[in-house]
Amino acid sequence: MKTVLFACVHNAGRSQMAAAFFNALADPTQARALSAGTHPSERVHPAVVEAMAEFGIDLSKARPGLLTREKASGASLLVTMGCGEECPVVPGLRTEDWALDDPKDQPPERVREIRDEIRNRVVLLLTRAGWARPESAGPSASAPGRPA
Secondary structure: EEEEEEEOOOOOOOOHHHHHHHHHOOOOOOOOEEEEEOOOOOOOOHHHHHHHHHHOOOOEEEEEEEEEEEEHHOOOOOOOOOOHHHOOOOOOOOOEEEEOOOOOOOOOHHHHHHHHHHHHHHHHHHHHHOOEEEOOOOOOOOOOOOOO
């Protein structure tokens, strides 16, 4: 079982969306995702909860968590999203950085654009790694812009 850790500053937007899409689209026997932040907020941004609900993904009970070196060391891949120098460096851990805008305080249309970009990147990651959920086995997430 591979673990992908998605990390951003507040763990209230980008990394929450990425982990949720990953877990909805990945073959659960091969990979799973966690998310964390360097300075976690108290809650996921309401606009993010709303945008993800359009895809049938409920983040209303998700709680931001702290990104620690220990949490990162248990991952196969660390995907950072705007935490810059604050993201931990774990020797031997493969890291990708996804330059994405923070959805905080953005209008709903922009939050949806960020959500769709994250979903596209997650799909590419899953396809590249061979971790995509078999089509017949689970929830089919609609194409970006066409929520389920």
